[in-house]
Amino acid sequence: MQDAKQQQRSRGRGRESSFPMISVDEAIAMVLEEAEALPPVTMPLADVPMGSTLSADAVAPDPLPPFPASIMDGYAVVAADTAEASANGGCVLEVVARITAGVDAAAITVGPGQCAYITTGAKLPKGADAVVKVEDTQAMAGDASLMDADEKTVRILKGVAAGTSIRPIGSDIAQGEVVLTAGTRVTPAEVGLLATCGIATVTITPLPVVGIMSTGDELVEPGESISGGMIRDSNRATLLAFVKAQGATAVDLGIVRDVAGGLEEALKDALQRCDVVVTSGGVSMGEADLIKPLLEQMGTLHFGRICMKPGKPTTFATVPGEKKLVLAMPGNPVSCLVTSHLFCAPAMRRLSGQARHLCMHSQVQVVLAETLKLDPERPEYHRAVVTWDSSQNALLANSTGPQASCRLLSMRGSNALLCLPAASGVAAAGSLVTALLIGDIPPPSAPARCFHARAAGASAAEAQHGSHDHAHGASGVRTVMTVALLTVSDRASQGVYEDLSGPAMAKCLTAEDIQACIMEWCDVAKVDLILTSGGTGFGRRDLTPEAIAPLLQRHAPGIVHAIYQAGLKHTPLAVLSRPVAGTRGNTLVVTLPGSVKAVNENMTALVPLLPRIVNLLQGNEC
Structure with a gap:
């Protein structure tokens, strides 16, 4: 047709x-x-479907609170009466009324030397200008924990200033204030806010x-x-x-x-x-x-x-x-x-x-758990399961397997579409890619890794150990620094001789002084240090600096100078190395020579700098 x-x-x-x-x-x-x-419709608040959008501003018809209200259970007082209470062991006030939430206190007045028992949310009586919490009072007779209708006097143990523990009229929401603007997506919190303001009918885009x-x-x-x-x-x-x-x-x-x-x-x-x-x-x-x-x-x-x-x-x-x-x-x-x-x-x-930008999917950067083949002709939306990996301090993406368009099993359990570019070759395991979230990120697979570890089923010992993942350096708990070690050498890769430089770097990084530095850092935000070994000389195949320098967003000539100086203390040939140092995002990258001796010399200069560098990269105070 x-x-x-x-x-x-x-x-x-x-x-x-x-x-x-x-x-x-x-x-x-x-x-x-x-x-x-779609054309807007007006309906009762109770009938508004979750996820719909307000098509008009919601304006508070009344102030909230509509009267001065007590923030806690205690006694409404004239603040001046309590001025000497702390210094003189307290002051005794006459209890003239008991006011609970919902009671109209218009007929109640508190004068000098008087107070009124008041509950949280209750209206403040006339004359009172502060509230003393129950914990700062003492009963004068009978059971000290009993506050009943027979209470005639009360001892105030601590003085308070005017305005203490009181919510003034309109302190939360002023009359006429726009509490929600047109275009706001309605969720349970918005429904509660509208109900609080007394807005029972709303206009929405369905x-x-x-x-x-x-x-x-x-x-x-x-x-x-x-x-x-x-x-x-x-x-x-x-x-x-x-x-x-x-x-x-x-x-x-x-x-x-x-x-x-x-x-x-x-x-x-x-x-x-x-x-x-x-x-x-x-x-x-x-x-x-x-x-x-x-x-x-x-x-x-x-x-x-x-x-x-x-x-x-x-x-x-x-x-x-x-x-x-x-x-x-x-x-x-x-x-x-x-x-x-x-x-x-x-x-x-x-x-x-909804506004156009709010119509987009949530997106995150994820680390590939495996190498994925790329399509040379078309960008691919690869189905994956994204989880939080505590050991890497990163979101980790695992493919759902074969990606044939007829295989609905590839969608099972997937919560993300990996945005893979059209290109020849592969996206290597460990590389970062953008993921569009199409589902929730699941809880940690290990109960001990959960923030509420005991609730997730971890034993007391496991919960205590797992809680270290959430502790801050300032608390004295050792945090984790992710380090990539790359040895660049034809002979080592071919097995002609053993790679000794990489293990030497690893040994330096596990030394006690580095552990102490890490424990002193005040933030457990993700920190990466990449060290390469080899390929920094004048040989025709020594291309490490050329490969890494274009990737750096900021260069660090001071670090280069420091490691030069450390090497020159031991050998004049240190000048034949061509080190590069700098940052890409929050990652510090430093290239080191291939010689084991040179690596150890360079690390002595680098190690003392790490705490301050990492703190600055993470935006922390040093």
């Missing part, structure tokens, strides 16, 4: 797709540009209604048996759950067969009922792939190919009238879900009134 323009494209381009290949960034931008906020449709003659329902070339429809169940997890309303549009007329009618009906229609299947280059030409006829097709893996044939269109969005996802299960995360989730957030 191709129109003349589409037929001409197909004839002119042979079997190559007529749609230009665009980047993921361009594709997301197009989706967000077309996704306009969450969208999203229809999910599967297309294909080969599909049967999940509960049906399969035979011949039939397969069970997993995409629809997956996407319905995905939409619900985003907080939006999901509509099951069923399975539609690859028949042009039936598909068109199904899409028209869906667009009447939904703000967004998400289809799966029918967007590739086969003769039964009817979605793209149909969307071109019905509205504006914004893109039909994206330079990404998986998900290249993902298609996006808008239909005129009450502008509706259609996101046509590939039929392969992984491609379908990955592209839904990348395009459908931001679209839903944008439709619900």
